[in-house]
Amino acid sequence: MLTVAALAGVMSLVSAPFASADNIFNISRNFAFIGLVALGQTAVIATGGIDLSVGSVMGLSGIVTGLVLGSGQPLVLAAAAGLGCAFLCGLTNGALVGYLRLSPFVVTLGMLSVARSLALVVSNNKMIHDFGPDERVVLALGGGRFLGLANPVWLLLVAALCAAAWFRYSRLARHVLAVGGNENSTRLAGVPVARVKLTVYVLSSLLAGVSAILMIGWLGAVTNALGQGYELRVIASAVIGGANLMGGEGGAFGAVAGAALIELIRNSLLLLGVDPYWQGAFVGGSIIVAMLVERVRRGSRTAG
């Protein structure tokens, strides 16, 4: 949070367009899509797992939603279809990781490839920009604004507040952190560990689906490349926000702050005229730096 504020402060001094209402609006909307997915990712990481498939699940959900819309169905049905696909992806991930105890890294890496490929199959590699009779609703939902903030930002705020309350007050979230802390003892305590894991992977996928539906409304079209490479930014957001990849730690506001920070870095680089080719290096580098900072913090704590 402090880092975000500090970077924003510096940027508003060195770059006039940075603090403009338009730019702030853009930044907040851009990280809303990532932040939403990062909330789910944080829960997965808190169990000691990881979900690499979120970007591809976004692609699949987006394409399916777009196709169903394009065939003339109402948004409710299309969203249900898109979220249904996301749900199935999450269910598969969660069942394999939770019940069959496969490695989350490998399972979700496989799903990354499967979901992206399915998006190609069902879309036949075509762009979908005809959203049928509900087109205006879709565009308004993802691209519109309310009281000066983009709709996705509102949704992110609501979701983050819910997630924060969930982390603090729900039994499931307590079990999520317990599984990440010591899976075996949590199992011995009678907590249904497999079910806890299943739930977080489903949540993660569903949030990716929601984000995708908003995103196609903002973009006004969907290709099967939607969300490509987003897994990195999502995981980076969660990790920068304090989720511990070893499990057992993570919070809602951290994930949002992490997403904001990454978007700020990207935006700042653009405004400062840095070649966009450098973005990957900075985003990737910031994950590594976040890990190093965490290591130093933890190191000094355990030494005491």
Next chain:
Amino acid sequence: MLQLRSVGMQFGAVEALHSVDLDLAPGEVAGLMGDNGAGKSTLLKIVAGNFAPTSGEVRLDERAVELTPLSAREHGIEAVYQDLALCDNLSAAANVFLGRELSRRLLGVLPVLDHAAMRRRSAELFDELGSDTRPDDLVRRMSGGQRQAVAIARARLSSPRLMLLDEPTAAISVRQIAEVLELIRGLRERGVCVLLISHRMSDVFAVADRVVVLRRGRKVADKATTDSSPEEVTALITGAIEAA
């Protein structure tokens, strides 16, 4: 209250337990002894419901039962494990209530964790144990004795009928060992049955009514501690005496 009838446990080709019979009466403290790999932990995990025996049966109050960790708890069986099975990243109170969190209903509908009640109840339990553990402290930052207090407090939570203690005195100071032994005596006075696994002969002879010795998965002795001696038990453990 607890009876094991010809209980055997096979892990692949390895026979961890061979036809073990055991009877525990309410308020009885039994010391379970044996060398590493003799089958003590396996036996404990069967009674705690973590393993289902591959042969024989577990009976509670004369009725055959199939135990899972949850059903064992419902039957009033609580285990405290050697590695204490705590989540380092959670607070003492969160660990005490792990899997049995207290909730209240927000606005009459939404179930939320009742942090205040869990904190209060854990503080009471730590008080009873005479431990200086604070409910909000993270287990990661605790001493061995404090961790033991958290694990025992967790087991005490449900006022169990049978407590399984796996090496409760292995990792703590001499003063704290005396406290744990005192606690075991207190459990017996309240009619709680205790199965105590220990390497420490002195602990078993200090608090146990009976000593049960396992060697290579077989029960080689089961007698009142007053009829036995540390020397005899040592001989039984090592195999210098076949059975007694």
